[in-house]
Amino acid sequence: MRVSDAERDAVVRRLQDAYAEGRLDHDEFDMRTHLAMTSKTRDDLAAVTRDLEPVRGRAGSALELAEPTGEDRMLAAAAHAVAVPTLFVGPLVLMLVSGKRSEFIRRQAREAVNLQLTLLLVTIVTFGVGGALYAVTWILSAVAAVFALAGQGFRYPWILRLVK
Structure with a gap:
């Protein structure tokens, strides 16, 4: 077939x-x-x-086989968007609360958390100079939110995947 x-x-x-x-x-x-x-x-x-x-x-999980619902897509997009003002806290809360019922939300919130943790580490290691990268992440977060609204997964490039 x-x-x-x-x-x-x-x-x-x-x-x-x-x-x-x-x-x-x-x-x-x-x-x-x-x-x-x-x-x-x-x-x-x-x-x-x-x-x-x-x-x-x-x-074989039913969570992975199911297409994301409209609510799942909206919450996944919110995980990316809420990362801009709250850093990793907002996506982490969404991952822990809504990620239990939807693998799609969990994956997208995990990506947002990992991006924010990577940026925080870069900023600390470079004594604040890496903070300039946050402007770029606003654009990436908007792109990721649009992908999530469309029901597609998004993986940020060049980040540490600290949260599994």
Whole structure:
């Protein structure tokens, strides 16, 4: 049976999680991503992730299989937007409260928390000079909020993923 773009995207997200966990090196991640994006059938697609163990706590989970609802998308967008005035506190509260019912909200709030913690560490290490990066993060937070409203995940580049 032929695969859809949504099925390919789900496999790429699983590969990204495996890469973030260190189960794939960069070259293998690139190769498998290419294979996933060019797969025509479900058998071809299944072969890309066959040797990977299920992602911790999420394999077969109804939370991951369900499309994010309008409320989920709004709360995920709020997690990115509320990070601008509250730093990591607002997204952390959303992650702990609303993340229990929706994996989408939890992932997006976790990204916002990790971005803010990374910026805080950079600012401390550079004795305040890194604080100039906060202006850039306002733009990134707005972009991430738009992605979340559309029901798509967003991963900030070049951040430390301290909160799992």
